[in-house]
Amino acid sequence: MIVSKKATDTHAMLAAAYNTGDIDTVLSMYDVNGIIVAAPGSPVSGKEQFTDAVKAILAIKGKMEIKTVYCLQSGDVAVGRSEWSITEGDETKVSAKGVEVMKQQADDTWKVLIDHAFGAEAGLTV
Template sequence: MKLPVNAHEAHRSLAAAYNTGDLKTVLSMYDTNGIIVAEPGNPVSGREKFEAAVKGILGIKGVMEIKTVYCLESGDVAVGRSEWSIKDGNETKVAAKGVELLKRQPDGTWKVLIDHAFGAEGSLGTE
């Protein structure tokens, strides 16, 4: 899978990666030295924990959709706000509002450095 060359394409590329169901493809979208919050209140980092978090998301059967609310880019970093869901037919398995920090790679592509899948949910307080 090709990494996005524009920061505002990252959400679409991330959803496409998750929809392959392939761990390696999904992990290629991330800088696994970063942080992922795949469940509220549980930020993890480090390759092993990162992989476990992604496997947990991949275990939710259905199709992921990610809508970009905004993507603000400055130099080699960008911040995105998303609304995402995983649906199986008409059943919504999970839906949330996320915040992502993206980093431009030396080859000009973008990877997600910090993915707080629930970061824009009003009920999370200051997490």
């Protein structure tokens, strides 16, 4: 299982989880009662919809990389800004600028509570 022990490591651990290709590993990085926006304008919540959103991302074959632009933590909550991409060889399949809210769990690991994969894109209004 992949876990994040520091808020600042969550982006890297999330990319590592996606790169396993295993749905359960990826879902373990999230609080599925939170929100994921895997496609612009399509926020979802709850385990079933979260699973569908993650499956759609996993269907994009390639390697995910997530660069942390910043991560600000206050107590057991953190907000991060990311730049992420999925590439295969020289081809970039998708890339975007995201915003994530992370929450520290009782076992001191961090889970993503809100993942807006396109949340920092220019001109985004929703």
